[in-house]
Amino acid sequence: MAITSEMERHQPKLVPWGEKLSQVPWWALIILLMGVLIVYSVFTSATYQDAFLFLIAGVRVTITVSLISFGLALILGLIAGLGRVSKNVIYYTLASLYVEIVRGIPLLVLIIYFAFVVTPLAIQTLNSLGTVLLQDPAFGFLRGLARSLTDLNIQDVDMTIRAIAGLAFGYGAFEAEVFRAGIESIERGQMEAARSLGMSYFQAMRYIILPQAIRRVLPPLGNDFIAMLKDSSLISVLAVRELTHLGKLNRARTFRTFETWNTVAFLYLSMTLLLSLGVKMLERRMAVEE
């Protein structure tokens, strides 16, 4: 009795101000405020406006490169992910080798490696293949193809393509693990039921396991896309004209370090915040459906 009255005495009638204030999402408001400030600057300050107009082309490249790389990473990831759950020793070993090696190498190193080691090697291989084809009369009907193979030049491979290859190869390993986790999260009974109806392993995967697994991993895939969008800034080392590289160029052009990188950061932030909002909505929808 004494305790209740004690508590009642300390219990104010209204929710205290401190508590109300602590529930406001201050971080979102602060970001919004910074955004408003930058947008305001773009409209009023010539320097910001100049930076913005120069950088906006980079946003397009960043988005395009991210989309293509992520699409390729998904395909690679699915193939490797299926390997990671496969009972076929060779398939499993190859997939694991890929995942373990790639995850242990920094993405920046991987991108440089693809651009300056893998691409030249691939070109050389294709060149010598063309030469072999040209020399062997048995492949006379492939003469046109052989000639274009020998004529292939390292300069023909655009840096953007090399960058996309590096990003996709690097992220493919992460997506492989996402897919593996998704597949392994589906109850064993699903595979058994499908197989007991006479479906092959492949059919069971295609019609029963993957549709469920992919739905389950959509949020983590979305988060990985956001991460890739940010990591695409790394390909600025290949002088691909994406957002970060244009930032460097703009700084060199105008010597306006502060304004340039403010705008660059703001543009990245707008893209990632928008995307994570999308992922949050996706997660909420799936939580309702579960």
Place this chain on the structure above:
Amino acid sequence: MRNDVIIEIEHVYKSFGRVRALVDVSLNVYRGEVLFIFGPSGGGKSTLLRCINRLEKVDRGRIVVDGVCVTEHPKKVDIDKVRMEVGMVFQLFNLFPHLTALQNITLAQEKVRKRSKEEAEEIAYRLLERVGLPEKADVYPDQLSGGQKQRVAIARALAMNPKIMLFDEPTSALDPEMIREVLDVMLDLAKEGMTMVVVSHEMGFAKAAADRMVFLEGGRVVEVATPEELFTNPKEERTKRFLSQILH
């Protein structure tokens, strides 16, 4: 009819690590027969059933299903062909949650039996009618009760026109009031002459429908007899003890 063996199980052994699940099990299942397998849990009933369509691989021994030896090397037998002819019903239903009841029943028909969509759907509707769920065609599994799920699962297996149906404790995960509806469907099936191997604790079903009963304990076949013999005069002491425990 007695001579027409459809499943031959010969000296089958199976262990999981140190646990011996099946020890020298030999059994025949005859065409059109309802074989009822019972016994204490951990006795190897489910394992035996799962060996028949090779969801588990035997360690030793031979199982021949409708003329095909399923225990041969995997590369030598097309197990998918055998499984087409052997329907299976699981304790936890294992319906496909991303497909409607109708799609659950039509998918394998289309992809495995290569039936047209129309034909598959016609068969599916007919089977849903038969298990008493014609209005549930477009409903997803999570909106069905346990008993309804199990009836859809039976319809899904039947849609493949199997020669044999395996039931792995089909009513063990059901609330008591739903057991009846599933058993009724199984009784109908038995009356129509389907070959059925049923692992269950439902002694009422055994009395009503089983041709022979198998008591499995510790991975061994203890006794095989007709329900009349078994309920009135079991030969083995262990069978007697087990039956008195569950029948009170």
